[in-house]
Amino acid sequence: MQTIKKSLFLQVIIALIFGCVVGFFFPQYTKDFQVLGDAFVKLVKMLIAPLVFCVVVLGIYGAGDLKKAGKVGLKTILYFEVMTTVALLLGVVVAYIFKPGAGMHIDVHSLDAASLSKYNENVHSVTNFSDFFLNLIPQTAVGAFTGAEVLQVVLFAIIFGIALSYLPNDVKDPVASAIDKVSQVIFKMMGLIVKLAPIGVFGAVAFTVGKYGLSSLMNLGYLVVLYYACVIFFVVVILGGILRLFGFNIFKLIRYLKEEILVxxxxxxxxxxLPQVMNKLTQLGIKNTTVSLVVPSGYSFNLDGFSIYLTLAVVFIAQATGTALSLHDLMMILIITLFTSKGAHGIPASAIVVLAATLNSFPAIPAVGLVLILSIDWIIGIIRAVSNLIGNCVAAVVIGAWEKDLDFERAHQVLNHPELAKAAETDFVDDAMVLPFPVAKDLN
Structure with a gap:
């Protein structure tokens, strides 16, 4: 019992099992349980903007060398774009090899488009660089924190951090110290919220099982199975191969992140x-300046699992509705999705919304075909979110190694013996909080 009380991992496992049981045997009582999962996620999202601002500003301030920080940023964007392109291509290739929508012969006139109305309200079509670039800039400084775009917060924090670094020490040191103190409060708040993770997991799972049945967690058709297999291939073979080049094992990294993956x-x-992952990557031996730049920006720029699903789903809808696609059409889809995939973070029901934006930008495929995949979005979303998380963690390791900002010896020790890292690692359920960066007075 004491072990369960101390372990978030075991608590979430129990919540998952309990949620399945309650949802299966008492489905009539679970229709309102989704609020528990949604409330937990909203509580975390409430703190993401100020948290990202603090860690990015302190990361730039602590780096000292702005040229170095800029070089890390450019390499990060380059890596993200390469991996996004690989993921998008993989989705297209898998869809064409296995043809999940072939033979369905769906009559688009028989589909009820009314179920898409709530998603179309959030559609923002981004089909060129100008739209994407302008969307990075908030209307106001306050708007960066009140909106849902984490990249706007990152942009504001980068400009703030650079400006802060140019100021004299008697000005910038007190400001950095104040931001550091605020960040400590935010991390303490996050520590309190994370204790609620088992409740959020229970509510989300109980609702889903109650609504769709227990089979919804195991078998929702060929498309689901194909997508899961595709993502597993991407994580194990592609991301695992990249990690292997730097001497690391993808399975050991997944084991190290097991609690976060389960949540x-x-x-x-x-x-x-997000906060726990940033802390764990720092404890792994990656410099906090690299973690604070790579991980928050990766939440919008490096959505590997989402990118795979984007092209796979588009081609699936085309096949299901009998829409023929030429090589030119495929190239256009890839170009469009390179932009629309960057707008996924922070949008409610992001996959459906961004898919709608993609199809609106490519009218040859009937957008009403999205109705076909509405019922499986949640089960698809599980591994989609997990793969996005793993992809960003791999990115942090790669950029850290690339920039010599990674302590290889410590990383191998932690991955080979994760229990040894517990003494130094913040579990976010302990009373003592350890920030993923040094306090302001130690930064210079």
């Missing part, structure tokens, strides 16, 4: 573990 499985949202 993501329950909530179908990687937002719910």
């Amino acid at each position: 993501v499985c329950g909530t179908a949202s990687s937002d719910s573990v």
Whole structure:
């Protein structure tokens, strides 16, 4: 009992099992349980903007060398774009090899478009660089924190951090110290919220099982199975191969992140573990300046699992509705999705919304075909969020190694013996909080 009380991992496992049991045997009582999962994710999202601001500003301030920080940023964006392109291509290739929608012969006139109305309200079509670039800039400084775009917060924090670094020491040191103190409060708040993770997981799982049945967690058709297999291939072979080049094992990294992955499985949202992941990557031996730049920006720029699903789902809808696609059409889809995939984070029901934006930008495929995949979005969203999380963690390791900001010896020790890292690692359920960066007075 004491072990369960101390272990978030075991608590979430129990919540998952309990949620399945309650949802299966008492489905009539679970229709309102989704509020528990949604509330937990909203509580975490409430703190993401100020948290990202603090860690990015302190990361730039602590780096000292702005040229170095800029070089890390450019390499990060380059890596993200390469991996996004690979993921998008993989989705297209898998869809064409296995043809999940072939033979369905769906009559688009028989589909009820009314169920898409709530998603179309959030559609923002981004089909060129100008739209994407302008969307990075908030209307106001306050708007960066009140909106749902984490990249707007990152942009504001980068400009703030650079400006702060140019100021004299008697000005910038007190400001950095104040931001550091605020960040400590935010991390303490996050520590309190994370204790609620098992409740959020229970509510989300109980609702889903009650609504769709227990089979919804195991078998929702060929498309689901194909997508899961595709994502597993991407994580194990592609991401695993990249890690292997730097001497690391993908399975050991997954084991190290097992608690965070389990929370993501329950909530179908990687937002719910952003602070814990950043802390764990720092404890792994990656410099906090690199973690603070790579991970928050990766939540919008590096959505590997989402990118795979985007092209796979588009081609699936085309096949299901009998829409023929030429090589030119495929190239256009890839170009469009390179932009629309960047707008996924922070949008409610992001996959459906961004898919709608993609199809609106490519009218040859009937957008009403999205109705076909509405019922499986949650189960798809589980591994989609997990793969996004793992992809960003791999990115942090790769950029850290690339920039020599990674302590290889410590990383191998932690991954080979994760229990040894517990003494130094913040569990976010302990009373003592350890920030993923040094306090302001130690930064210079």
